[in-house]
Amino acid sequence: MKDRARIAWMFLLPMLFLMALVAGWPLARSIWFSFTETNINDMSASTYAGFSNYCGEFGLFCSEGFWQSDWWTSIKNTFLFSFVSVILETLAGLGVAMLLNQDFKGRALVRTAVLVPWAIPTIVSAKMWGWMLHDQFGLINQLLVDWGLITQKIAFTADPAYALWTVVAVDVWKTTPFMALLILAGLQTLPKDCYEAARVDGVHPLRVFWKVTLPLVKYPLLVAVVFRMLDALRVFDLIFVLTSNSSSTISMSGFVRREMVDNGNLGFGSAASTSLTLIIFLTAVVFMRAARVKLNEESS
């Protein structure tokens, strides 16, 4: 038995080493940076700054201007985006999954086709939608004008009143297939006998959905939502490419990028990125508690 354990560790060792190298070290380094004052211009000239990046006169959280700060705006934007887009994607994904779970001619083809938006790299789809939504030569504005729905072309990606909702719409378009796929996988494991029993008893299809399908598919559904939630909270590329990147639509990841990359403040930026990780972690914990997803029980 001891031998077995030792051999297992030996097999794991290369992977653990790689993980430490590509995940552990950068993570540790970025956490370390968050306690320093470092500029990208000369990283060797970094000075220890304690918690001042988190909670100091100019820190992230307990400064006077917190409620007016871009950091707070970015937290608000990110949660608003995640909340709305995940709800819409879950509903749409459930619908698509239910449809694809039916037997019909050409199902394999449709299943593949549905995945296309998910398979396109985000940067490409964001750029593509950016052009379609363009206020001057965009297809969508042109169609809306031609159909007489609007008289003035709308600046979907520039007008702050529309920008965040445009991002949500494109994200829903892109990520619904992912949700549909996860939910469909769940649907396919459902026992057939429940449905046969329901059919023999002549239960109304809607009732079957509420009383049989939904309770049975609940756990896969919640897992999918957690996955999507974690992903949505670190949204960056869609907002970066599609909108004008002003602080009114900035996300938490966008804020981190701005501080680290544009402004070269590695210390402050690392503090923001570490906070982002903690915020996502806490959200996941709270959500799973609230939804009572017991992943361990689920798998056993």
Add this chain to the structure above:
Amino acid sequence: MNKLVIAAALAAGGMAGAQAATITISCGSNAADVEYCGKFAEEWGKANGHTVKMYSPPASTTDNLALLRQQFAAKSSDVDVIMIDVVWPGVIKDHLVDLKKYSKGVESTHFPAIVANNTVDGKLLGMPWFTDAGLLFYRKDLLEKYGLKAPNTWDELAAAAKKIQDGERASSPDFQGFVFQAKAYEGLTCDALEWVHSYGGGEIVDKAGNITINNPQAAKALDTAASWIGTIAPGGVLNYGEEDSRGVWQNGKAAFMRNWPYAWSLGQAADSPIKGKIGVAALPAGTGPGAKKAATLGGWQLAVSKYSKNVDAAAALAMYMTSAEIQKKRAVGGSYNPTIPSLYKDADILKANPFMGELLDVFTNAVARPATATGLKYPEVSQAFWDATHEVLSKKMNGADAVKKLEAKLKQVKRNKW
């Protein structure tokens, strides 16, 4: 047989390796940059036995600088000759080669102000390549049609744009009066500095490093610009960079455009719908105390990365590309403004770009962004400024509140010193 070929190839490679170098040059990403930079650099490479590769930097100056700083932090030798913006020397001074050794005094034939801008701590960090200033492009044919003259103040511009827009919309429903750059990026800082300065509102941070932006004229300038959005400028302008505004303009869908000189030659190209209909003027003045015409100083320099593996060859290429000969070719073909005063008397250049002679004052008196005063913190200062401006333009805040908030933000960026 195969071994023989490999051996021969190795031998040839080894021999050539003694002098031949591969030089990568970064010089912009629009079509004209490829035509008027890549071509000349390749010719130089062929003549000197070097291989020259083009590197396309991000189109947005903000992203371009950010990527460059990451490459420098990693001491990357990927790019040898780098085109740098007029506001960058203070930010990336630690990573560039002093070109004095290679220039042999030739920099004294360039505009002294640009050479001074590129000299940090006595080191010449970039050779001036082309200079830029914001210009007002207008449609000669439309101004004539409506009996108007090129505007002298922003109010005149707004009135003229409105008149033309109202008239043209009868036949072309998405015709716009005025397009400019108002996406939240460095370009907006340039546009907004012109508005603020033309209203006598200063330069955000003055030469001594004092934050001067919180003044009523600056607020008035931003409020004026905000009043254009939705009246003479499309709402989408809030997401426009240079090329987006040029797209609308060159399709004949705008009466006025604020842009850099490069838009001239592209607009005059054979396939341009508005060829021969373009006029160029200095940007209008504001109103009130201290009002004057103002154009933001732009322009690009060629610098050599300290981490280049072939500094000598790279410096030689930079010197060649900034020489009077190449600057003339670039001016004639691509309307890149030369940085050598004597070229402004050159007949070929003036024939291709009449505005260069007429607007020489605009180029020599352009207002600089506060990059020297704020040094390493310039990117943050600029970002705070364009963010505040974007808030006013998108009508989330009025000018007075925005400049007050901006002053507080800049104090926070400054902390103890720039």
